[in-house]
Amino acid sequence: MSHSSDRVWKEAAPHPLGRLAAIVEHPQKSAPLLAFLALLWLLPGFFSLPPIDRDEARFxxxxxxxxxxxxxxxxxFQDAPRYKKPIGIYWLQALANGLSGGSPAEPSIWRYRLPSLAAALASLLLTARMGRLLFAPGIGFLAGVILAASPLFGIEARQATTDMVQLALILAATLALLRVYLAETAPAARMPGWGNALLFWSAIGAGLLIKGPVILFFVGLTALALALLERRRRWLLRLYPVPGILLVLALVAPWFIAIMAKSNGDFARQALGHDFLGKVVxxxxxxxxLPGYYAATLxxxxxxxALPVGLALFRLARRRDEPPIRFCIAWLLPAWLVLELIPTKLPHYALPLYAGLALLTAYAITQNLASLSSRVPWHRALGWLNLTATILIGLGIAGIGLWLxxxxxxxxxxxxxxxxxxxxLAMLAGSVMTAYGRPQQGVVCLLVASQLASFMVFGRLLPNLDVLWPSRLVAEAVQAHADCPAPRLASTGYDEPSLVFLLGTETVMTEPAQAAAFLADDPACRFALISEENRADFDAGARKNAIATEILAQFDTFNYSKGAWLRLTLYDAAR
Known part of the structure; x- marks a missing residue:
């Protein structure tokens, strides 16, 4: 594991950059710098984006x-059991609410997102630490910045779901596995002890409480692939599996036994049988x-x-006998192939592999491996395809504030x-410089383009497109017209979970006639939200219940969960 790329940077850098390189090499000083830079990408929109349907609002x-x-x-979720995921993320979100001064009566979605933000920062620091061990401090730091800048990572860091916390735990376990692997492949290195094994198995146990067996899939495949590549597996015993498994059982079993008793076994049937195994088959x-989905969405x-790592792919493959590259291959390739074969596909399923890709990207940039130059015609053709895709997607992102x-x-x-x-301009300059053999200069332009895009999309564009947030519009209108401290709403034709989160657990999703009866039960503190196709039935129900209604507001909105335009009308009882 050579640190030559860091030495080249320091020797060639002007004085201010030399000081920056010294900070990057320092394990304690580099961590706050990486966290600060990451927040430049992650904070825009974190507080201002409304609850996102459907998963975030449900969690x-x-x-x-x-x-x-x-x-x-x-x-x-309301009166229905929600047995798709284990309890861990709910505990973390409740803890975050308490520590930040929140309460159930105050639907501030950013409080529920705090575990994801904390896990995102932890994931970046863990990625940088692995890069430091595998390659060099500068490569680890750059990998952390690249991961923070990736759109998929940024989207998940802004959502109150399981995926970012799960990523941090997978990376913690992978780091522990890496330490044992490096000690085995470098005889002079000191074998890590019980503390490393404690990190590994604690991460496994916590991961099972966050998203079930997913952590076993990613970490287990990596360990299996390394054992096969090295043709030896006794080094895995340095993770102390017997006491480790007992620790995992101690962490997971109490809640699992309790929920199985509470649900009469429904949790296992729904979470493992339907949600997990159902997606596999x-x-x-x-x-x-189709297979190739994750390569395309990359x-x-x-x-x-994706441009520099794609351009360097074949040069990286020629270095597969080097332990750091071999570890990354064992981490990425088996899981990637299995994910491509699983029928159910969503982009964030591959998120745990993005840290490994960021490490290879940073290594390729510092080693000048990314360029279009190749003697193999089809290598060059794939490089041009990569460059074209990067530029076209970049132009779409640059212009999203215009076309959306x-x-x-x-x-x-x-x-x-x-x-x-x-x-x-920054994206084009960075792409061209990277493609023509100047990736270290190109990465600066690409980072500038990425950061500006993050601020523009998440910080300015999306929070201010009211048409995308029907639940926010309705909640604001209800609060503006309510004469009581706890107004209630019945909704017909619009049943997104964000509406329940913003207006309270007692929100009713019902039929048009029942919505009219709902108004009649308490005219002073109840509202009805009716979609356009249900208005005639609602009016008929109001006449049947002898209640006069008044239109308070109408909203022409776009329901992105269904990809459909929707006209909603807010009623109360005429006064």
């Missing part, structure tokens, strides 16, 4: 009900895709850094034009 609402009821074992909820998920409001019939932000111009 947050289930946590809210846990805080309301005080039941730390069962998981429910068949496409669920319309989330299918261009957007890792944008714009136009498609949705909304006004264009006056700042969208300068953002589009600067992002496009």
């Amino acid at each position: 947050a609402q289930a946590t809210r009900q846990m805080m309301e009821s005080g039941n730390l074992v069962d998981i429910r 068949a496409s669920q909820e319309g989330h299918g895709g 261009f957007l998920g890792l944008w714009p850094f 409001p136009t498609v949705l019939g909304q006004p264009i932000d006056v700042m969208a034009w300068p953002y589009a111009l600067v992002i496009a």
